[in-house]
Amino acid sequence: MTFRFSALILTLALLLPGLPAHAQLTVTDDVGQSVALPTPARRIVSLAPHVTELIYAAGAGHALVGAVDYSDYPVEARAVKRVGSYVRIDLEAVAALKPDVVIGWRSGNPATQLERLRALGLPVYINEPRSLDAVAHSLRQIGILAGTQGEANRAADAFVAHRNRLRDDYGSRPPVPVFYQIWNQPLMTINGHHLISDVIRLCGGHNVFDTLDVLAPKIGVEAVLASNPEAIVASGMGESRPEWLDEWRKWPTLTAVQQNNLFFVPPDLIQRHTPRILDGADRLCRHLDTARGKRTP
Structure with a gap:
């Protein structure tokens, strides 16, 4: 009996090599x-x-x-x-x-x-x-x-399903050139590799600074004027619309200013890499649709 038991243990050891006590x-x-x-x-x-x-x-x-x-x-x-x-x-x-x-x-x-x-x-x-x-x-x-x-x-799975609904609703609509402003002093934006750019694309928008090399680059006012975005979106630091967003009204030649497309999205809803970013995307998509609705037929 002892011999048979030992043989069984040996057989199991050969069949199941290297099993750790904790995977x-x-x-x-x-x-x-x-x-x-x-x-x-x-x-x-x-x-x-x-x-x-x-x-x-x-x-x-x-x-x-x-x-x-x-x-x-x-x-x-x-x-x-x-x-x-x-x-x-x-x-x-x-x-x-x-x-x-x-x-x-x-x-x-x-x-x-x-x-x-x-x-x-x-x-x-x-x-x-x-x-x-x-x-x-x-x-x-x-x-x-x-x-x-x-x-x-x-x-x-719920996040992906929500993302897909927004993509289906807005992704194929006419593109809107967007300048996303992180901050005013220094003036900062995002490039095409940033998560927020993915949100802009989801809504059928186009980040006018998507080709820049730096993830969150500093830029000049002249660059914004040259890109002439149809919408300017900012978040700031809190739940209130930043006062500096309306400083763009100093440049009435900007399409975003002419069309009054200066939009605010709370930072917690679009600047955090979490499921809530789709709540921010909901707002951004509606803002870009507002911009589309102001176009001359």
Whole structure:
């Protein structure tokens, strides 16, 4: 009997080689780096407000133990311990929370600070969605990291369905040349690789600065005058329309000024890489349709 039992164990070992006690999960982040965790993360630190929002949307809010300033959505996020700002991370505070994974932001977090977190032995996943498809992908990836794939996949599917409805409604309408203004001093816009440009395209618009090399370039007033956008869209910093949007009325030759196509979209709805960006897209699409309606037949 002992011989037979030993033979059975040997046979199973040969048939099932290399089975670990705990299956490791591995994902590739948005800069192509592999991030491996022994088990789904139970303690997560977010290094960007939009990442915090994605974590909750993916059903992993219960695992969030640290977040940067301005992580204010949903309301529950406001009670999470702060670890500095996205441009000035409190590395000691992050390490003290003993996270299973840290989720950073490529174009927002200083690269040197992300490297220091890795040097401390912390797994760091970099998030950098540049398209609406990438927002859905971010939800699915966070779901894998946190073991909440079911809820994350449902959120991603709902996001894609909403995106498709907007594309079907607005994507093939006559194009509207758009200047999207991030800020006034310095005057800043976005290029064609920015997520907001994908939203503009979704609505049947065309970013007049889409060929610039820098993701969020500084430009001059002369460049805006030369591009002569049919619509100017700005978000500013808060829920109120920025006063500087109406400063374009100083240049009455601009088509956007002549047609009174100076539009505002709240920044939380279009400048965060989260499912809420489609709420901003809803508003932007309606604004661009308003611009179309003012054209002379």
